[in-house]
Amino acid sequence: MTLSILAVVAxxxxxxxxxxxxxxxxxxxxxxxxxxxxxxxxxxAAAISGEYLSAASFLGVSGLMLKFGAxxxxxxxxxxxxxxxxxxxxxxxxxxFGSYTIPDFAEARLPAPYMRLLAAGIVLLISGCYLVPQLKxxxxxxxxxxxxxxxxxxAIVSLIVALxxxxxxxxxxxxxxxxxxxxxxxxxxxxxxxxxxxxxGLSARAALFGAELPTTGPSGMTVxxxxxxxxxxxxxxxxxxxxAGELRIPPDTSIPVADGIDAQTGDEWSRPVAESGRGxxxxxxxxxxxxxxxxxxxxxxxxxxxxxPDGSAARRTTVRVLGLLxxxxxxxxxxxxxxxxxxxxxxxxxxxxxxxxxxPAAAWPGPMGDILAAIVAAGAFAAFMSTAxxxxxxxxxxxxxxxxxxxxxxxxxxxxxxSVLGMIPPALxxxxxxxxxxxxxxxWAFALAASTFCPLLLLGVWWPRLSATGAAxxxxxxxxxxxxxxxxxxxxxxxxxxxxxxxLTQPAAVSVPIxxxxxxxxxxxxxxxxVSAVMAAxxxxxxxxx
Amino acid sequence: MDVLLxxxxxxxxxxxxxxxxxxxxxxxxxxxxEEGVRAALHAAAATLPHLRKGLxxxxxxxxxxxxxxxxxxxxxxxxxxxxxxASDGMPTKDLGWLPDSERVEVVRGPEPFGxxxxxxLIVGGERIGRLAAFYGPERRLRPEDTxxxxxxxxxxxxxxxxxxxxxxxxRLAQAELRALRAQISPHFIYNALAAVANSIHTKPEEARxxxxxxxxxxxxxxxxxxxxxxxxxxxxxxxxxLRLEQARFGDRLQVRVSVAPEVLTAVVPVLxxxxxxxxxxxxxxEKAVGPCRVEILGADLDTDVELTVRDGGAGMTAEAAxxxxxxxxxxxxxxxxxxxxxxxxxxxxxxxxxxxxGEGTVVxxxxxxFRAGVRA
Numbered sequence: 047m048t049l050s051i052l053a054v055v056a057x058x059x060x061x062x063x064x065x066x067x068x069x070x071x072x073x074x075x076x077x078x079x080x081x082x083x084x085x086x087x088x089x090x091a092a093a094i095s096g097e098y099l100s101a102a103s104f105l106g107v108s109g110l111m112l113k114f115g116a117x118x119x120x121x122x123x124x125x126x127x128x129x130x131x132x133x134x135x136x137x138x139x140x141x142x143f144g145s146y147t148i149p150d151f152a153e154a155r156l157p158a159p160y161m162r163l164l165a166a167g168i169v170l171l172i173s174g175c176y177l178v179p180q181l182k183x184x185x186x187x188x189x190x191x192x193x194x195x196x197x198x199x200x201a202i203v204s205l206i207v208a209l210x211x212x213x214x215x216x217x218x219x220x221x222x223x224x225x226x227x228x229x230x231x232x233x234x235x236x237x238x239x240x241x242x243x244x245x246x247g248l249s250a251r252a253a254l255f256g257a258e259l260p261t262t263g264p265s266g267m268t269v270x271x272x273x274x275x276x277x278x279x280x281x282x283x284x285x286x287x288x289x290a291g292e293l294r295i296p297p298d299t300s301i302p303v304a305d306g307i308d309a310q311t312g313d314e315w316s317r318p319v320a321e322s323g324r325g326x327x328x329x330x331x332x333x334x335x336x337x338x339x340x341x342x343x344x345x346x347x348x349x350x351x352x353x354x355p356d357g358s359a360a361r362r363t364t365v366r367v368l369g370l371l372x373x374x375x376x377x378x379x380x381x382x383x384x385x386x387x388x389x390x391x392x393x394x395x396x397x398x399x400x401x402x403x404x405x406p407a408a409a410w411p412g413p414m415g416d417i418l419a420a421i422v423a424a425g426a427f428a429a430f431m432s433t434a435x436x437x438x439x440x441x442x443x444x445x446x447x448x449x450x451x452x453x454x455x456x457x458x459x460x461x462x463x464x465s466v467l468g469m470i471p472p473a474l475x476x477x478x479x480x481x482x483x484x485x486x487x488x489x490w491a492f493a494l495a496a497s498t499f500c501p502l503l504l505l506g507v508w509w510p511r512l513s514a515t516g517a518a519x520x521x522x523x524x525x526x527x528x529x530x531x532x533x534x535x536x537x538x539x540x541x542x543x544x545x546x547x548x549x550l551t552q553p554a555a556v557s558v559p560i561x562x563x564x565x566x567x568x569x570x571x572x573x574x575x576x577v578s579a580v581m582a583a584x585x586x587x588x589x590x591x592x
Numbered sequence: 593m594d595v596l597l598x599x600x601x602x603x604x605x606x607x608x609x610x611x612x613x614x615x616x617x618x619x620x621x622x623x624x625x626e627e628g629v630r631a632a633l634h635a636a637a638a639t640l641p642h643l644r645k646g647l648x649x650x651x652x653x654x655x656x657x658x659x660x661x662x663x664x665x666x667x668x669x670x671x672x673x674x675x676x677x678a679s680d681g682m683p684t685k686d687l688g689w690l691p692d693s694e695r696v697e698v699v700r701g702p703e704p705f706g707x708x709x710x711x712x713l714i715v716g717g718e719r720i721g722r723l724a725a726f727y728g729p730e731r732r733l734r735p736e737d738t739x740x741x742x743x744x745x746x747x748x749x750x751x752x753x754x755x756x757x758x759x760x761x762x763r764l765a766q767a768e769l770r771a772l773r774a775q776i777s778p779h780f781i782y783n784a785l786a787a788v789a790n791s792i793h794t795k796p797e798e799a800r801x802x803x804x805x806x807x808x809x810x811x812x813x814x815x816x817x818x819x820x821x822x823x824x825x826x827x828x829x830x831x832x833x834l835r836l837e838q839a840r841f842g843d844r845l846q847v848r849v850s851v852a853p854e855v856l857t858a859v860v861p862v863l864x865x866x867x868x869x870x871x872x873x874x875x876x877x878e879k880a881v882g883p884c885r886v887e888i889l890g891a892d893l894d895t896d897v898e899l900t901v902r903d904g905g906a907g908m909t910a911e912a913a914x915x916x917x918x919x920x921x922x923x924x925x926x927x928x929x930x931x932x933x934x935x936x937x938x939x940x941x942x943x944x945x946x947x948x949x950g951e952g953t954v955v956x957x958x959x960x961x962f963r964a965g966v967r968a
Contacts, residue, residue, distance in 0.1 A: 084824060084853060084856055084857075085853045085854070144857075144859060144962050144966075144967060144968075145962045146895060146961040146962045147895065147962075150961075150962045150964075153964065154962075154964030154965070157964070219852070219854070219892075220853060220854055352854070352857060352961065353853065353854050353856075353857065354857070355822075355824065355856070355857055439894065443894045443895060447894075447895045526607060530603070573638075576641065583967055
């Protein structure tokens with residue numbers, strides 16, 4: 047416990063220190079002849095992966111897996127495969143084009159006065175939406191290691207990130223961000239591997255993965271509930287609300303489950319596809335669509351590709367990102383699996399997002415478990431701190447550069463103001479949605495990106511006839527449909543068991559086709575413009591340097 | 593629940609349909625009776641971008657269809673006084689009967705041309721070609737027809753004139769660059785060659801290397817026809833330049849280059865850093881006695897890039913610094929770079945000189961990471 051707090055404080059301190067001094071350290075300091083050396087694809091790929099791996103990857107995937115079973119693993123599949131579409135269709139042309147942010151691209155490809163402003167607005171929407179799960183991760187983590195209420199973690203981390211960006215103000219330097227990837231990789235892989243070695247297999251608990259429901263075992267189970275909870279007891283089928291406090295569950299009974307969780311037998315739990323619910327094909331396809339197409343529209347990721355010297359370097363970088371992420375995502379599954387065996391009490395409390403943090407101490411009681419728990423907690427902090435900072439820099443930069451451009455001298459002050467104010471809406475949203483899973487929240491950010499910037503980029507790069515009006519209408523339609531459906535799902539409190547509920551949980555299957563169709567239909571109605579110069583800039587390979 | 597979903601989807605879909613219809617339908621600012629005016633305006637606007645590239649066979653060919661629609665004649669033709677550039681709706685043979693005049697003329701041509709209006713295309717007081725509109729033998733000419741054809745000819749002339757202006761602007765930018773290239777001082781060339789000569793007997797290997805660097809540098813500085821390069825390229829040649837200067841000054845010139853790798857892909861006008869560094873060396877080292885430090889720093893400001901060249905030389909007064917930027921002081925290198933940066937990136941960007949006598953000079957250069965149309 048104390049160890050975890052120390053580790054978290056150390057990571058936070060290091061992050062703040064890097065914000066202040068890291069820029070100086072990570073520049074190429076040399077006497078001569080090093081300035082023109084570009085960043086290599088490996089460094090770049092690690093930096094992109096470091097920026098990308100957020101609370102959703104570090105905590106959310108395992109939590110969702112514990113809750114719903116193997117069907118949650120489609121999420122990391124999509125998170126990684128998104129880079130495949132990026133690699134095939136966008137990475138190299140966009141690098142050749144030279145644009146830094148998505149508003150840059152939008153304005154240069156489709157010269158219309160409102161284009162930059164519209165794209166900037168959507169950057170704010172996506173970044174804000176992506177910030178919510180990071181802050182939720184903060185609340186969950188701090189609660190798991192200190193028993194502080196959920197809102198404390200959200201408030202503290204919002205404040206730290208806002209101050210860090212407001213005072214330090216810079217996007218993480220490539221080398222620092224690359225280092226972050228290895229910190230996260232180490233923090234999730236080392237405990238997972240050591241735990242697997244320590245346990246030497248799960249034969250004693252193999253029943254958990256058979257036809258039975260998980261049980262409390264011969265000694266029963268005691269769960270501490272911090273609020274009145276509605277529980278379903280699978281043995282009797284009854285549902286009742288249990289008051290806060292200690293709940294004793296007798297030996298050899300099936301474990302009761304909190305609201306929103308289905309009691310699943312091992313067989314059901316380990317199947318990646320199901321007839322209905324979380325594993326329903328409709329939901330899975332919608333989720334895959336969102337992640338496949340949404341990755342390219344994440345504002346804080348795309349700017350990192352600017353560092354590549356040319357188009358082919360951008361491609362090489364993307365291939366390496368695929369590898370680095372692929373390796374990382376092996377480990378969340380380990381925690382989900384161990385969680386089902388060692389921390390079944392999370393089914394009762396419903397706090398499944400904290401499974402990564404709780405498994406080490408539960409599976410390996412004693413000092414070793416505490417050390418591993420501290421490592422994992424530090425990694426989780428690194429994950430959401432770095433992603434949240436990157437997103438906030440995007441928000442503040444977009445506002446001070448695109449939305450309210452003005453005198454250079456005032457831009458700095460505005461950047462600071464926005465980095466504090468911009469944190470407030472996501473923080474409030476995070477406080478309002480304590481019961482929505484981190485990964486579901488992230489899914490929304492991806493759905494938004496997939497139904498706005500993805501069609502803009504894909505059609506903008508590959509279809510000369512795309513018109514400014516068409517692109518604007520398509521992005522507006524996609525954003526409206528996606529946010530409208532998400533909001534309806536939140537307000538209506540839908541269950542994922544029906545097709546309607548599934549599509550409201552993950553709206554990409556509806557909103558992405560609408561966005562594409564709107565863009566294409568409206569562009570076709572307008573006279574084609576001559577865009578051969580822009581198309582050449584996007585597609586003609588760089589000359590071989592002399 | 594399903595009802596709520598249905599309502600929501602309905603609302604969203606109808607909102608999208610509404611948005612589509614609002615955005616896609618051509619906005620009716622004109623009454624239906626004025627449809628003709630609208631069509632004419634459209635045809636006129638459509639010709640503009642083509643002709644702004646100058647009057648060639650290609651641009652005339654692209655514009656001729658719209659000109660045809662604009663005159664509402666049976667056929668139109670553009671020539672450059674000798675050969676036909678483009679025509680639409682009529683054959684292009686046997687046109688010897690077309691009058692060659694400085695004014696708009698109406699003639700009756702043979703079958704199938706019929707009544708014809710010919711208007712000269714005049715750019716900069718000089719006739720560069722003709723626009724002819726054929727109305728066929730049946731149609732009687734009305735006074736409007738002559739007016740329309742002469743207006744269309746004026747429109748074409750104005751666009752071609754604009755293209756000539758754009759060409760001149762381009763030439764001006766090229767001339768500025770040539771002026772800068774000419775300024776890379778003969779002094780430096782002499783000194784570099786002298787430094788090579790110095791070491792040719794004692795350290796022949798080094799002399800050979802220096803000579804190669806010199807050759808590469810001069811090719812970059814004098815020969816290249818590119819207007820923009822990546823910052824990595826520019827810095828690469830700045831380093832070559834500095835090596836040559838170091839060969840001359842030895843330990844007296846200490847150089848530190850510290851540039852964030854994230855900014856190396858930014859695109860800058862060619863020879864934008866080099867004059868700043870040459871200034872720093874000239875003012876910092878040549879005028880000082882002891883060792884002198886020249887620093888080149890590059891900082892990533894998210895959407896912008898800030899490059900700093902600092903020397904520990906004699907420095908200058910604030911007035912002299914302002915004068916140098918405006919090109920009134922000695923050496924117009926700084927002014928030239930500043931002007932090119934501002935004309936490329938806008939008034940937000942450019943150079944800034946901070947200097948105090950006795951404490952050296954700091955020149956800061958600010959450029960954006962991306963600007964549409966500026967490519968290496």
